[in-house]
Amino acid sequence: MVITPLVAFWIAILVGATVVLAEILHHRRIRRVAHLAFGPQGRPSAWTSLASPLRVVAAAAATWGLLVLLSADPLVREEKPTREASRHLLIALDVSPSMQLVDAGPDAEKESRAIWAGKIVQGVLDRLDASTTRVSLVAFYTDALPVLTETFDKEVVRNTLDGLPMSTAFESGPTKITEGVVKSLETARSWMPGTATLLVVSDGDELTSTSIPRLPASIADVLVIGVGDPQQTMSVGGHASRQDTVSLKQLSARLGGIYHQGNTRHPPSRLLEDLTMIEPRLSDGNGLRELAIACSVAGVATLALIGPLLSIAGRPRSWSRGWRGVEELS
The missing domain is CATH 3.40.50.410 (von Willebrand factor, type A domain)
Structure with missing residues (x-):
């Protein structure tokens, strides 16, 4: 199967839809232990509302970029014409x-x-x-x-x-x-x-x-x-x-x-x-390649960093201070 940028786009859409379903399931599970995890109000820090959309977009962008890079031809051009010209x-x-x-x-x-x-x-x-x-x-x-x-x-x-x-x-x-x-x-x-x-x-x-x-x-x-x-x-x-x-x-x-x-x-x-x-113009190929690299790096970096950020700064500050106080007393 030839993976064109358009085919890669539709695969990325499919991956994004799958991540959306996973996020919905994840939110349902978190809701059951919200007060235990986030304190009396049962809510995480306000910025965490961006985590789910970011994960969806990052997964789709990384998928598209990596598929385009996988199917792209290497940047190799013969300097001199050969008799095998096609x-x-x-x-x-x-x-x-x-x-x-x-x-x-x-x-x-x-x-x-x-x-x-x-x-x-x-x-x-x-x-x-x-x-x-x-x-x-x-x-x-x-x-x-x-x-x-x-x-x-x-x-x-x-x-x-x-x-x-x-x-x-x-x-x-x-x-x-x-x-x-x-x-x-x-x-x-x-x-x-x-x-x-x-x-x-x-x-x-x-x-x-x-x-x-x-x-x-x-x-x-x-x-x-x-x-x-x-x-x-x-x-x-x-x-x-x-x-x-x-x-x-x-x-x-x-x-x-x-x-x-x-x-x-x-x-x-x-x-x-x-x-x-x-x-195909080399500049066009380079532009697509650079966009794919940018999507891949941004998507993979977002997916890698968002987990640690949620662990460090996902709870409300008041609940985090109280939790640390309990740990010190114990």
Whole structure:
């Protein structure tokens, strides 16, 4: 059984409920000898009313913290990439002339679709663990050409995303996005099943209707990101161009993936964190680990100290002085 923080939380709730029942039974037993233990009034010191809630919370916190620490991976990261890397990011990047149109970005002063697409991909690269993830980049226009194959170096990938017009490497003609995606998938057929994410970045201009074959077993996630203004058209190559959101959504549906309208904003963190090739951020893991350590220490310390404190200062002062006087006389 995999113990996630949520599973640990429900187990902690169960432990807390068990302690509540134990405290109720304990109070019933104390009530019978209250006058003998606490004097004529039959009540302990006022602060002891906090003991039961503290025990319940401490037991639940210690349980959750210890279970999270038990299931957490050790803080070990390889410094150098190895050939046993287990994840892949396959980028299918549109480099057609329409990607040079300047109508993208969140600022009032727009930038070219190609430059903004590069920034979006760089945002995804920043979330990768370079020691376990290989990156492959396929550029497409009238055809598809591999630019990078299974590289660990994110800086090399960044250098290819500077917005340069790579369309000059292709023959002129209509953009064949579907054919480009199909040829991109050929790169992933030799990879292990469920280890790769396909990232398609395009403006959707000139999307053809060629059927897409079955995805390779290696592709676990597909994310289609659209760039370019989806409302206002601009002229390129004798025709009007804008982001074709409908076609890109259809492409995403045919690939069994998710579409993100990214002309003015990066993909949200919640979307990226669900992708196979994203390594959980070390800072997030550290934060959870530190919280678990704090809960464990606080819970165990409270449970260990509350018993001696009740023995020392649990009785009313007047009764304690009288009890000590009797002991001295005896």
